[in-house]
Amino acid sequence: MKHFINLKNISSKDLRKILSDAKKRKNLRKNLNTLDLDKDAPLKGKLLIQMFEKSSLRTRLSFYLAIKQLGGGTITLRSNELHLEHGGESLEDTAKILSTYGDGFMFRTNSDRKINEFKNYLSIPVINGLSPSSHPTQVLSDVFTIEEIKKKNISDLTIVWIGDSNNVLNSLIIASVKFGFKLKIGCPRGFTPKKSILEWVKKNGKKIDIFFNAEDAIKNSDVVFSDKVISLNDKVNKKKKLAQFKKFKITEKLFSKAKKDCIFLHCLPRGSEVDEKVFFSNRSKVWQQALNRVHVQKSILLYCLGKLR
Ligand code: CP
Ligand code: NVA
Numbered sequence: 001m002k003h004f005i006n007l008k009n010i011s012s013k014d015l016r017k018i019l020s021d022a023k024k025r026k027n028l029r030k031n032l033n034t035l036d037l038d039k040d041a042p043l044k045g046k047l048l049i050q051m052f053e054k055s056s057l058r059t060r061l062s063f064y065l066a067i068k069q070l071g072g073g074t075i076t077l078r079s080n081e082l083h084l085e086h087g088g089e090s091l092e093d094t095a096k097i098l099s100t101y102g103d104g105f106m107f108r109t110n111s112d113r114k115i116n117e118f119k120n121y122l123s124i125p126v127i128n129g130l131s132p133s134s135h136p137t138q139v140l141s142d143v144f145t146i147e148e149i150k151k152k153n154i155s156d157l158t159i160v161w162i163g164d165s166n167n168v169l170n171s172l173i174i175a176s177v178k179f180g181f182k183l184k185i186g187c188p189r190g191f192t193p194k195k196s197i198l199e200w201v202k203k204n205g206k207k208i209d210i211f212f213n214a215e216d217a218i219k220n221s222d223v224v225f226s227d228k229v230i231s232l233n234d235k236v237n238k239k240k241k242l243a244q245f246k247k248f249k250i251t252e253k254l255f256s257k258a259k260k261d262c263i264f265l266h267c268l269p270r271g272s273e274v275d276e277k278v279f280f281s282n283r284s285k286v287w288q289q290a291l292n293r294v295h296v297q298k299s300i301l302l303y304c305l306g307k308l309r
Helices: 012-028 058-069 091-101 112-121 136-150 167-179 195-203 214-218 238-244 286-304
Strands: 047-052 073-078 104-108 126-128 158-162 182-186 209-211 223-226 263-266
Touching: 012 136, 012 167, 012 286, 047 058, 047 091, 058 073, 058 104, 058 286, 091 112, 104 112, 112 126, 126 136, 126 286, 136 167, 136 223, 136 263, 136 286, 158 167, 158 214, 167 182, 167 195, 167 223, 182 214, 209 214, 263 286
Parallel strands: 047 073, 047 104, 104 126, 158 182, 158 223, 182 209, 223 263
Antiparallel strands: none
């Protein structure tokens, strides 16, 4: 069994294996209905327990479909319905009970410490479905979407992130090292990624270009990523932060500075960081991006449960 908490701890080889399994499985499902099982139903009889400490639309639904299509089932818990914390039940006991009933645990948390504590007490794999510091299932799936659309290895492409240095960007930075692609970041001064992650990048022999001007950042890019300026965890002065990002909005004018065939991606939900003209244009691939999470998460589940071919 293997955990899926941070892309840092997963080898490039295993990440590649997950993506190629997802590609095969997606192709094999072309004529199947949403709830039809993959022919081999490799997770038949398995239960994925999902728990959310924060809101979710896509992660919840895509993991539901992922485990179903593999032949298993899922139950979704809200953390405030358990005895954990307010009811006084310990995390250790909770983890042991989850391991007794379930085969995998998908956790969206507002604490990186908590997911690591769960890992220590669980005897089933834990998957990070978004934490304050990373969103690994999202980003691995986004690598899949980019290669699917561009029909190229991502290492031959230039990716640019315009926006806040948040959990999604952290995972994208790690992915740029694991998959060897060129990553540029465009953000206002004072909003660059944390030193620790940039040091990790350096230690791994990679360089990421940071621009404080969105037009400079977006030039020559194949893929533009954006995300909400205010993340679920942000306890900031929202009005002030939104004003600081004003020049980093993806307008048609800004997007036109990228390559002619550049695509736009966004993990969703969106705020005001992208103009509707770009968001609803045919170069925006956000719906395909959201759907691919089902396919990639299936292969993540197989990796975690030791069933990846
Ligand atoms: N992109 C993403 O994780 O969406 P949800 O917050 O709706 O799960
Ligand atoms: N950065 C966003 C991603 C939401 C899926 C957040 O953490 O709120």
